[in-house]
Amino acid sequence: MNVLEYIKENILYLDGGMGTLLQASGLASGELPERWNITHSDVIVDIHRSYFDAGSNVVNTNTFGANSLKFDEEELDVIFSAAFENAKKARDTSFGTQKKWIALDIGPTGRMLAPYGDLDFLDAVEIFAKSVRLGVKYGADLIFIETMNDSYETKAALLAAKENSELPVFVSNAYGADGKLMTGATPAAMVAMLEGMGTDAIGVNCSLGPKALEGVVAEYLKYSSIPVILKPNAGLPVSVDGKTVYNVSPEEFANDVAALVGDGALIVGGCCGTTPEYIASTVKALANISPKKIEKKNITLVSSYTHAVEFGDVPILIGERINPTGKKRFKEALRENDMDYILGEGIAEEERGVHLLDVNVGLPEIDEKKMLTGAVSALQAIIDLPLQIDTSNPEAMEAALRVYNGKAMINSVNGKKESMDAVFPLAKKYGGLVVALTLDERGIPERAEDRVEIAEKILKEAAKYGIDKKDIIFDPLAMSISADKNAARETLRAVKIIREKLGCHTSLGVSNVSFGLPRRDIINGAYFTMAMECGLSAAIMNPYSDEMMKAYYAYLALSGNDENCSKYIEFATNLSESVSAPVSSEKQTAGEQFASQLERAIVKGLSAEAAKITAEMLGNTPALEIVDKHIIPALDVVGVGFEKKTVYLPSLLMSAEAAKAAFEVIKENMSASEATAKKCRVVIATVKGDIHDIGKNIVKLILENYGFSVSDLGKDVSPEIIVCEAKRLSAPLVVLSALMTTTVPAMEETVKLLHKELPTTKVMVGGAVLTQEYADKIGADKYAKDAMEAVRYAEEISK
């Protein structure tokens, strides 16, 4: 019988701790336990057998850390072969009469994934894939991914399992006392992602005792429609006479686990500190308890690496600003691969209060697949919100869904067969909440009933893939009332019918309704209110539109979805402030010597003021004059102060930011030819192996302020890529940063390659660990101790 068939009717018992028993058998601290499959196979067989004897249905192979990062290919194969042989021998010689299965055990790699660590997500998938293939080769009955404390690594392991086997996959995460994973994910976020990707059972193990995991288990049971796993520690470790003892006894453990089985957990075992005695006690305590039936939950969730967003009575706001349509500056950023600009848009939207970000970076002339995966990776590294991946290119969509850390919204599918054939397989594989447009081969029907009919057709087709209706959200398409006076009404009727009759959620791109009309905001805000009253679950919208935000917060308060009207009051208070209190513009005070208000704003580090003054000046002053006569002199005042040590780094940065704000205003108003009139090109990067880049970014900002065109390659950059970019731009100067002594060799390698391939290019180095002596030793042309020294050298080169 398949294990999945078995858990439909029975509680499934797992094994208990392995590490604890190995240490008791003499495994030294720091020794790799996986090697014991070969060197101490009798010990491993005994441990497995004692669990089967105690009543475990499933034992996990002793392969927790068996991956290609720790072992070479040949040894890995031998370890897996021995591990499965040991488990099989235990199964065949156990006196237990219960059903027995052997699970391929997969634990974390012990490395952090990029961008905060140096393990690439796709490389992690391949590392896990190797282990999965070996597990399949040696006869695993199921795959058990466990003790994962990072959502992204969990996803990598799960993808590897799904792509390299047909076996059932169980996934179990390790939660801290705060009820979150080490990298921040909540249980709801994990349920959303793992269930979406088609995991067969999900749950928790390790970290804490069963009682302390109650809260986490309750969250799993609340959201999950698949079996929930509970594999806790025997409480917490305490030191008694120099020995490690766990503070929960087998009986107490069994009772606590039984209580959670009563709540709905179906798959139980133990982790650190538990022994066969704990499993035997648990089996005994549950002897007369029948498993609770799983209720199918109709809860619509999307998730980011930290949290889940639930679609319900309170409408969800989806920011629409990451989209090049009609935006000159955004298009330019895409063409120049200016990721910071895109990230800046995302941060601003999050600060405006949206719950999700739509991400559309398609332009005919760029590689959308590369751009979209890059944008998704960069956004999720610094923004907590879930993303809506918005593209009509299935290849780009798949690549983006693959690297997405969570359960995304997918924008979009429609009733055309071709569209459903392309999108549904991706939604099935990667999980996601699919936005479904109610149009098909015939176009967009006029009547609401006909749009609902398309919605029903879409649901039917999704069901063929096993995609539940909770994972489809319909967009019945807001159409312009300037073309058809009934357009708005029909769409609202469709919203209502879909919500009430189909029990599905809806989303609208509200602003389309006002196309062709003046003062569109007025119509948009009113329509948004009407739509929410009809049961609209989400809106793709511009969070900078005051009318839309007013409608939203007023609706929340009026519909009883805002306790004490607190959200409304906060919103209204901030709104009046931003209207009545313009940027502070205190005038020059006595004793201050500034040539102009702009110079003063920059020296004082007042970004908003600098931008405002620049905008005013552009009316009657040529852009280049503003730069040469006001911005650069201001920067020099601060720069010289910094060099004389009368100005500290924070003040230098504040001024640099203010100057940048002024430049942004100028850039928006400059013609392309003016904008490119710059000093020389500079390539900047943090060297291979180094992943911290605050210093490098400071130097970049100051160089840009002084008019250099800086190509920033980021961090952890290989010598070849740096050389390639310097060649491409014919850059006379390359700037390299390194933080650690361990990465200076990579810097040396880069310097050598640059000098060999580009003999006339100068290389300037800097960073926490660098000194003049180091710089000389590795053959750099220049060592700069700080950003200002870097600017001075760059200016010399530029002459």
Next chain:
Amino acid sequence: MVEVKEFAAPQINKKEIHRYAGERVPSAELSQIIDECLPEILDKLTYKVSFCKTSVRINKNEVDLGFLRVESSALAKNLSGCDAAIIFAATVGLAPDRLVARNLVSSPTRALVFDAIGAERIESLSDAFCEDIRAKIGNEKKLRPRFSAGYGDLDIEVQRDIFRLLDCPKNIGLTLTESLLMTPSKSVTAIIGIF
């Protein structure tokens, strides 16, 4: 045995934040930015330590800590007269890294401040941990200053041994890159001699 302990947030030393940001004399402008940044980061920080007591044997420049035998005259000097040592790894989590990365896009000054707050927090955590140990060992024993891999002639490769001993990834979510950088970056490992 390896123990894991989570600490309450140590008292904030604002002057140190100014210093880490590069100000020897605290300015009112930066003080205001620090005050704006603190509420954004404080509830995202965790204060976790994994630690273990080891024996110490010294033979000339060779130091034997049970889990590790290493040549280092600086460490031998630091631990001379000690019969035991505490090995620890501490981290305040990934929040400073994320906030620095995020603010490098929108405001490098705030990025610098978040970096400085992270530096102050991990130092304060390390101090709190040492206080904790000091209280445990009683009045007769004393602690040597913290000594980390990479100090003096102590090979930074020792990090790998410390990480293995303390099971840092699993216990406190702290990992090592191939180039021996710690991530989360606001983390400390060190050896503290007891004499």
